[in-house]
Each structure stands twice: as C-alpha cells, then as structure tokens.
Amino acid sequence: xxxxxxxxxxxxxxxxxxxxxxxxxxxxxxxxxxxxxxxxxxxxxxxxxxxxxxxxxxxxxxxxxxxxxxxxxxxxxxxxxxxxxxxxxxxxxxxxxxxxxxxxxxxxxxxxxxxxxxxxxxxxxxxxxxxxxxxxxxxxxxxxxxxxxxxxxxxxxxxxxxxxxxxxxxxxxxxxxxxxxxxxxxxxxxxxxxxxxxxxxxxxxxxxxxxxxxxxxxxxxxxxxxxxxxxxxxxxxxxxxxxxxxxxxxxxxxxxxxxxxxxxxxxxxxxxxxxxxxxxxxxxxxxxxxxxxxxxxxxxxxxxxxxxxxxxxxxxxxxxxxxxxxxxxxxxxxxxxxxxxxxxxxxxxxxxxxxxxxxxxxxxxxxxxxxxxxxxxxxxxxxxxxxxxxxxxxxxxxxxxxxxxxxxxxxxxxxxxxxxxxxxxxxxxxxxxxxxxxxxxxxxxxxxxxxxxxxxxxxxxxxxxxxxxxxxxxxxxxxxxxxxxxxxxxxxxxxxxxxxxxxx
Amino acid sequence: xxxxxxxxxxxxxxxxxxxxxxxxxxxxxxxxxxxxxxxxxxxxxxxxxxxxxxxxxxxxxxxxxxxxxxxxxxxxxxxxxxxxxxxxxxxxxxxxxxxxxxxxxxxxxxxxxxxxxxxxxxxxxxxxxxxxxxxxxxxxxxxxxxxxxxxxxxxxxxxxxxxxxxxxxxxxxxxxxxxxxxxxxxxxxxxxxxxxxxxxxxxxxxxxxxxxxxxxxxxxxxxxxxxxxxxxxxxxxxxxxxxxxxxxxxxxxxxxxxxxxxxxxxxxxxxxxxxxxxxxxxxxxxxxxxxx
Numbered sequence: 151x152x153x154x155x156x157x158x159x160x161x162x163x164x165x166x167x168x169x170x171x172x173x174x175x176x177x178x179x180x181x182x183x184x185x186x187x188x189x190x191x192x193x194x195x196x197x198x199x200x201x202x203x204x205x206x207x208x209x210x211x212x213x214x215x216x217x218x219x220x221x222x223x224x225x226x227x228x229x230x231x232x233x234x235x236x237x238x239x240x241x242x243x244x245x246x247x248x249x250x251x252x253x254x255x256x257x258x259x260x261x262x263x264x265x266x267x268x269x270x271x272x273x274x275x276x277x278x279x280x281x282x283x284x285x286x287x288x289x290x291x292x293x294x295x296x297x298x299x300x301x302x303x304x305x306x307x308x309x310x311x312x313x314x315x316x317x318x319x320x321x322x323x324x325x326x327x328x329x330x331x332x333x334x335x336x337x338x339x340x341x342x343x344x345x346x347x348x349x350x351x352x353x354x355x356x357x358x359x360x361x362x363x364x365x366x367x368x369x370x371x372x373x374x375x376x377x378x379x380x381x382x383x384x385x386x387x388x389x390x391x392x393x394x395x396x397x398x399x400x401x402x403x404x405x406x407x408x409x410x411x412x413x414x415x416x417x418x419x420x421x422x423x424x425x426x427x428x429x430x431x432x433x434x435x436x437x438x439x440x441x442x443x444x445x446x447x448x449x450x451x452x453x454x455x456x457x458x459x460x461x462x463x464x465x466x467x468x469x470x471x472x473x474x475x476x477x478x479x480x481x482x483x484x485x486x487x488x489x490x491x492x493x494x495x496x497x498x499x500x501x502x503x504x505x506x507x508x509x510x511x512x513x514x515x516x517x518x519x520x521x522x523x524x525x526x527x528x529x530x531x532x533x534x535x536x537x538x539x540x541x542x543x544x545x546x547x548x549x550x551x552x553x554x555x556x557x558x559x560x561x562x563x564x565x566x567x568x569x570x571x572x573x574x575x576x577x578x579x580x581x582x583x584x585x586x587x588x589x590x591x592x593x594x595x596x597x598x599x600x601x602x603x604x605x606x607x608x609x610x611x612x613x614x615x616x617x618x619x620x621x622x623x624x625x626x627x628x629x630x631x632x633x634x635x636x637x638x639x640x641x642x643x644x645x646x647x648x649x650x651x652x653x654x
Numbered sequence: 655x656x657x658x659x660x661x662x663x664x665x666x667x668x669x670x671x672x673x674x675x676x677x678x679x680x681x682x683x684x685x686x687x688x689x690x691x692x693x694x695x696x697x698x699x700x701x702x703x704x705x706x707x708x709x710x711x712x713x714x715x716x717x718x719x720x721x722x723x724x725x726x727x728x729x730x731x732x733x734x735x736x737x738x739x740x741x742x743x744x745x746x747x748x749x750x751x752x753x754x755x756x757x758x759x760x761x762x763x764x765x766x767x768x769x770x771x772x773x774x775x776x777x778x779x780x781x782x783x784x785x786x787x788x789x790x791x792x793x794x795x796x797x798x799x800x801x802x803x804x805x806x807x808x809x810x811x812x813x814x815x816x817x818x819x820x821x822x823x824x825x826x827x828x829x830x831x832x833x834x835x836x837x838x839x840x841x842x843x844x845x846x847x848x849x850x851x852x853x854x855x856x857x858x859x860x861x862x863x864x865x866x867x868x869x870x871x872x873x874x875x876x877x878x879x880x881x882x883x884x885x886x887x888x889x890x891x892x893x894x895x896x897x898x899x900x901x902x903x904x905x906x907x908x909x910x911x912x913x914x915x916x917x918x919x920x921x922x923x924x925x926x927x928x929x930x931x932x933x934x935x936x937x938x939x940x941x942x943x944x945x946x
Contacts (some may be wrong), residue, residue, distance in 0.1 A: 182749060204832075206831075206832055225831075225834060225836070226832055226834040227833075227834035227835070228830070230834050238832065242829045242832045242833050243823045243829070244821075244826055244829060245825065245826075246821070246825050247818070247821065247822065247825075251818055254815065254818065255815075255819065255822055255830075256819060256833055256834070257833075269816075289686045365933065604660070
C-alpha cells in the first residue's frame with residue numbers, strides 16, 4: 151500500500167498429502183495491523199495453510215516471504231523466532247502440567263513472574279485462569295484462554311487463531327474482540343480462522359476464502375452479507391433448517407431426579423440438585439459457559455462417573471445411576487463427548503476400529519472374532535451418509551479435522567439408532583455447512599422419536615434446535631424455558647449467574 | 655567381619671550398577687520411549703571397561719570407555735527407533751542380544767582374568783566412627799559421586815526447565831513438536847544419556863564390584879533396572895530405594911550361600927530379584943513418602 155512489503159506474503163503455495171491436494175497455488179498477503187479472516191469448509195485446506203505458515207509443515211511448492219524477505223520455515227521454533235504465534239484448535243497443552251508450567255515451556259521467565267503476568271493478562275483481557283491449576287482439570291473454554299495467554303506472552307507480530315470463539319460465551323467473545331482490536335492497534339496482524347460469518351464481518355478487514363484447497367475469493371467481509379460469504383465458501387446456497395413443530399412428544403426417556411454429585415477433582419464443579427427430563431421426540435438444551443459443571447454432568451449421565459443414588463438418573467424408565475457406561479448404552483443410550491480425540495475417538499486407531507468401539511454389539515463381532523468386512527461396511531456407510539471427508543475407513547481418527555471427526559462420531563452413534571442421545575458441543579469448531587448438516591440430523595432424529603440432550607455453549611444453535619432450554623451455572627441447573635418465548639439476553643443473564651428473580 | 659558390617663560396607667557398591675542403569679532408563683522413559691536394551695548396553699560397557707582397565711590399569715579410562723560403549727550402542731537404538739521409526743520393543747530386544755553377543759566376543763580372551771578394584775576412601779573425620787566409619791562411610795570414589803548425582807538428577811527432573819521439557823515430550827510428543835521443541839533431538843539426547851549410564855553401570859560391575867571377567871556377568875541386572883524404573887514409578891527416590899534393596903538382598907544371598915543355608919542355590923540366587931520387585935510393586939500401589 152505504501153511501498154512497505156507486507157508482513158506475510160505467500161505466493162503459489164501448494165501442499166499435497168498422498169492423494170489429497172490440501173493446498174493448491176495459494177496466494178495470501180497479510181498486512182501489519184490487519185485482522186485477516188481465512189474462511190473455508192472442513193477440508194478446504196485452512197488447517198494445512200496455517201501449518202505451513204507456522205512451520206509445522208513445509209510446502210511442496212511456492213514461496214513464503216516475511217517482511218518481503220523469502221523465508222523457509224522448517225519448524226514452529228523458526229516461525230516463533232520471526233514473531234508468529236498460533237492458538238491451535240486442538241489445543242497444544244500438556245495435561246499433566248499446570249498452567250504456568252505449560253506457559254514456561256514456551257515463554258522465558260521464573261514461575262513467579264509468569265504467574266503474575268498470566269494473572270495480569272487475564273485481568274486485562276478477560277481471560278482469567280488460575281496459573282497453578284492443572285490443565286487436565288480445565289474445561290475447553292479455560293484451556294483456550296491458556297493457549298491465547300501463552301501466545302500473547304510471546305508478543306508475536308502475527309497471531310494465528312484457529313476457531314478461537316467457538317468455545318467462548320458471548321460476553322467473552324466481545325472481550326476477545328476488544329483484545330484483538332487493541333492488539334491490532336499496536337500493529338499486530340491477526341489471522342482469524344472462523345466459520346462464524348457474523349464474527350468475521352464484525353472483526354475482520356480482509357477475508358481470504360478457500361474452497362477445496364484453492365483461494366476462491368479475497369474480499370472485504372464488511373462489504374458482503376452472510377449469505378454471500380457463505381456462498382463463496384461452500385459454492386452453493388446454505389441449506390435452511392426446516393423448523394418442524396409437529397413432532398410428537400411422548401414418554402420420558404432420560405430423567406434426572408435431584409442429581410447431586412460431589413466434584414471428582416480438585417478443580418471440578420460439584421453438581422447440586424439437578425432435575426430435568428428429556429422425552430422422546432424432544433431436544434432439550436443446556437446452555438452455559440464451560441467449567442460450570444458441563445463435564446461433570448456429561449460424565450454422570452454417560453456413566454463415566456457412577457452416582458450413589460441409582461434413582462437420580464433414569465434411562466428408559468429404569469434407575470441407571472449405578473449402571474456402567476456399557477450397561478447404559480445397552481439400554482439405548484448414546485453419547486458424543488466434547489473431547490473428540492481421546493474420549494470420543496481413539497486418535498491412533500482407524501475409523502473402522504473406532505466404529506467398532508461403540509458398535510460392537512450390532513453384529514460386528516462373532517464368537518469373539520471381529521468381522522472386518524462388516525466393520526468396514528458400516529464405517530463406509532457412516533463416511534458416505536454423513537459426508538465425512540476422508541480417504542476411507544483405514545484412516546486414523548487423529549488425522550481428521552475437527553468438523554469431519556465430529557460428523558464421523560455423530561454418524562457412528564446415529565447408526566446405532568439410540569433411544570436417548572447426549573451430545574456435548576455438537577458443532578464446536580465445525581464450519582457452517584457441516585454445522586447445518588449436523589443440526590438437521592439432530593432434528594430429523596428427534597422427529598423420528600429420539601430423545602436428545604444437547605450441551606452447548608453456542609446460544610444461537612440452542613435456540614435453533616431446542617424445544618426446551620436449561621442453563622447450567624456453578625453446578626446449578628435452571629428450570630426449563632421455552633426458547634420461543636425466551637430471549638438470548640435472558641439466557642445470557644442466567645449463564646453469568648444473575649438470579650433474574652426466579653431460579654425455578 | 656560381622657554380618658552387619660559386611661552389609662554396611664557392600665550394599666552401596668552392590669546397588670550401584672543397577673542404580674546407574676535405572677536412572678538412565680528413567681530419563682529415556684520420561685521422554686516417552688522404552689529402551690529394552692539395557693542388559694546389552696551394560697554388558698558391552700562391562701566388557702570394554704574391563705579390557706581397558708586390564709590393558710592400561712586406569713579405572714578412569716575404564717569408566718569412560720564403558721560409558722562411551724553404552725552410548726554408542728544406544729545410538730543404534732535411537733537411530734532405529736527415532737529416525738527410522740522401527741518398533742521400539744523389537745529394537746530394544748535386538749540391542750540386548752547384540753550387546754551380550756559383542757561383550758562375549760570382546761571378552762573371550764579375558765575370561766577369568768582379574769583387575770585390581772578401586773581404593774576405598776573414608777569420609778574425612780567420620781571414618782573413625784565405630785562400625786559405620788570403616789564400613790558405610792568408607793566407599794570408592796564412584797559411590798561417593800553417585801550419591802550427589804542421584805539427588806541432582808532428581809532435582810533437575812522435577813524442579814527445572816529441562817526436566818519440564820522432558821516430561822512434556824513424554825506426555826505428548828506431537829504437541830511438544832507443535833510448540834517448537836525438537837523432539838527427535840531431545841529423545842536422542844535422552845537415549846544417549848541412558849546408554850552412557852548403563853555402560854557406566856556395567857563398567858563398575860566388571861572393574862570394581864567384581865573385578866573379574868566372566869561371560870554373562872551382568873546376569874540380568876539390566877532387566878531388573880527396567881523393572882526398577884517401572885515399579886519405582888519414574889521417581890528418583892523410589893528407584894534408588896529399589897536399587898539399595900537389591901544390593902542388600904544380593905549380599906545377603908552371597909552370605910547365605912557361604913554359610914550353607916539349606917536352600918537350593920537357584921532359589922537363593924533368584925531371591926533378590928523377586929523380593930525387590932515385590933517390594934516395589936507394594937510401594938508403587940500406595941502413595942508413600944519415598945517420592946523424590
């Protein structure tokens with residue numbers, strides 16, 4: 151613009167993994183002081199592009215220049231030295247270490263200094279987190295705060311954020327945007343990867359749109375409305391969710407009856423006297439900010455943590471509080487956890503074997519032997535029906551992008567035709583096309599009579615699909631609310647713990 | 655010499671080969687690898703050290719040679735497992751077989767020859783104390799060095815940045831790589847450290863503890879070291895405790911054999927191994943005060 155070279159420029163960059171051309175002749179220019187969006191569907195090549203910029207992977211062809219000087223980035227260490235920081239979507243934290251220990255692996259300084267700076271940044275940017283907490287006790291939202299803080303402590307010139315808002319409550323998103331704008335004002339460039347078109351339009355001054363590994367457009371997102379941006383991204387109109395209100399609500403499938411559960415870990419949340427019911431043909435949503443008991447509630451319902459009072463949880467009318475996770479599944483329960491890798495799927499196992507993990511009761515095992523053909527056939531059906539972008543059933547689960555893995559896990563559970571399903575953060579980190587597909591799936595399952603409980607931090611999503619809404623805050627659950635007569639602001643107030651006059 | 659005096663004088667030396675090898679392996683395992691080749695690395699270290707001491711009379715040269723021999727052999731493992739991504743169990747077992755074979759080959763013409771041990775040094779002022787002075791407090795130089803070394807290693811691993819990096823690499827190598835650590839280099843270094851420690855342990859066994867060359871003299875200590883690491887739950891203090899226990903028991907077994915206890919000698923010989931592992935299993939199952 152002023153003859154100054156761009157902070158980062160990429161020209162003709164390509165990267166191929168086996169048969170998949172992940173990036174093809176990408177041109178990308180990021181100016182200092184710009185907030186630049188990278189938009190694209192799952193598998194469009196966003197993550198690959200970020201890995202090339204951050205030195206995790208090296209391009210097969212093309213040039214990368216930093217301040218006009220060609221550079222070859224062979225490792226994240228080299229990228230960090232240039233001043234590139236990255237907040238990952240699959241977090242890059244060590245679970246057995248504390249927050250401050252995680253930070254100290256990247257940022258020089260003594261423990262006391264770093265703890266003070268973590269608290270200070272947390273206070274400034276609304277990213278508060280206990281420096282001495284062990285990471286494995288933190289919620290997804292809290293872990294992201296740690297990631298962002300760790301990056302900011304390195305004072306990067308270019309900050310890459312991969313789906314940063316997907317786990318933040320609305321208030322924190324606003325705070326994060328303030329943070330990012332103040333960083334921008336200091337001259338920092340930000341690469342913002344998000345599927346939330348509204349946020350991109352609000353925050354970013356430039357957007358590079360990827361489809362199938364190629365750049366399809368480079369626009370100022372403020373000049374285009376959401377549906378135009380979405381069309382550039384997915385190459386067609388976004389399918390609308392048809393709101394069917396005629397579905398029949400019948401018997402109780404999942405009932406929580408004054409469920410209380412003391413915290414299992416030092417930093418966990420204790421659940422207090424939680425009651426709700428999910429009927430067949432009903433989607434019930436639980437709103438709230440991560441770390442308010444979501445993980446504990448999911449663990450109690452799924453059977454990961456048994457409850458002393460067997461009657462506190464009934465599944466299909468049977469007391470299930472003391473049943474194991476497997477026994478609950480045999481009653482027709484299915485669970486899609488928030489942590490896709492590690493809890494929802496085994497990263498190093500193939501998709502076929504991951505299918506077997508929950509579908510072993512459906513004839514995939516005969517006399518103790520795995521029927522490989524049937525296992526592969528079922529996996530193939532999941533991949534096809536749920537539009538999982540992958541080379542096939544033999545690909546390791548860990549190689550799938552977040553959204554694709556989510557589609558796979560959802561498909562795997564739906565294939566079991568569950569009677570009750572618990573889904574945590576169903577569209578976390580999933581782009582608009584896939585998210586819409588997932589929500590439509592949930593609605594059609596409901597219409598076929600499945601009882602569905604959704605735990606989500608995305609209010610918009612809950613309002614879109616739920617028949618009833620609860621809010622979880624500090625281990626307490628609010629009474630049910632009808633989303634058709636409740637505003638997002640009212641729910642938001644409950645999410646922050648204000649009592650609003652009726653705790654119901 | 656009374657039984658007590660015998661045990662006080664000899665336990666540390668009996669424990670040392672095991673301790674050194676186990677501490678080395680602990681560091682390897684903390685980076686997320688498993689090197690099953692300790693037995694082989696100890697054996698090659700023992701053979702090379704014995705030959706050097708026999709030819710030159712210099713124990714320093716023997717220790718250095720033994721450590722280098724273990725290091726060189728461990729680099730074979732590192733190259734196979736880290737660079738070529740070969741299965742680590744297979745590579746480790748192959749290393750044990752290779753090390754034992756090479757030590758037998760090198761040592762063939764030295765069978766049953768002896769070298770002189772190391773002088774034992776009393777702690778100034780303290781070696782006059784009755785009973786413990788001339789026994790427990792009079793040890794050779796390597797024992798004296800090993801004690802502060804063990805404490806320092808425990809401190810480095812639990813309290814310092816390098817220790818944190820090692821733990822991080824072991825917990826999640828791909829995350830460590832993604833935030834900019836050279837995981838391969840860190841693992842190469844750890845495997846090399848483990849190899850040198852095992853080689854040094856072997857060297858001590860063949861040139862100081864029993865300064866006589868006999869094929870197969872490592873006698874499974876490498877495997878016990880491996881068990882020590884696991885049942886010592888990767889904690890320096892517990893591993894040291896396990897090594898000392900093994901030291902006491904193996905001396906006790908020698909005495910029992912000498913005094914003609916009426917038990918089959920095979921049973922007696924196996925006793926230190928069995929009891930050490932049992933004790934560590936018990937310790938590792940509850941949270942004890944031994945953690946370092």
